[in-house]
Amino acid sequence: MPSMNTLDAIRLRREITAFTAEPIPAVIRDQLEEALHLGPTGNHALSRRFILVEQRGLLDRLSRTTPWMEWLRQAALGVVILAEPGVSKYWLQDATIAGAFLWLAATDLGLGMAWGAVYHSEDAAESER
Template sequence: MDVFQAIQERREITTYADRSIPDKVLEKVVDAGYYAPTGNNLPSKSLIIVRNRPNLDSLAATTPYMNWLKEAKAAIVVTGKPKISKYWLQDASIACAFIWLEAVEAGLGAAFGAVYHSEDKKESFVRENHVRKLLSIPEEHHIVAILGMGYPEGTLKPKKHLAREDIVHYETFS
């Protein structure tokens, strides 16, 4: 599968088969986040791999929208360090995208659970502290997201996108 095919086939998968992810497969997905670029090549992101069932179940309580983690076979928590780079949020977000695309390439389904909430500091504090306490994440890290994954239970129809002309503009915003 090439990158463009993985981009096209990427879907939010929240129902997983009862099948474990081999270490070799998961490590390649993790490496996609590790090798993702960062602004000025600064080490502003961290990745925490979670496979332990009780921890995955506890992470599901981070927000009311992450119950799918109770079925996930693994998760990668992506953090950013504002003291290292002013581009920490972009760096962590790019890592999330690379992880998701490599998961698709590996035949896994993945779902994105936003933790950091830039416009609701109170909600972000609650979400981040839930994850921070569970996984012993230092205070200088913002917890950006949790990507849960596993082998998909079934096949989803292709995603319907907005009209391209509503999204793509040339030379000026028209």
């Protein structure tokens, strides 16, 4: 698949919340995971980790984590980005940048993607739903 330039990926990126059941090929999944790891981190501290989820049962359970992620019931792949505040004061930025890199890579690879936040640092009550 031909690669687009970065500005094209930025321009074409959209939130997609309807997916097909088609599995993500391993080579594509590996490229998405690489994009996550290529995101820069503050002070080079690895304050974020990633879990790629393909199991239907787990995706269904994750879809119920908040009222705004029902679309995970259709997704073939979910990515959980875990941020670790104890590792770096830049944990939120590090996790967010990794997510942005993932989104641009998904766009470049012709995949749709959506973003769902479970933890809302500015509103602790919202994180408890």
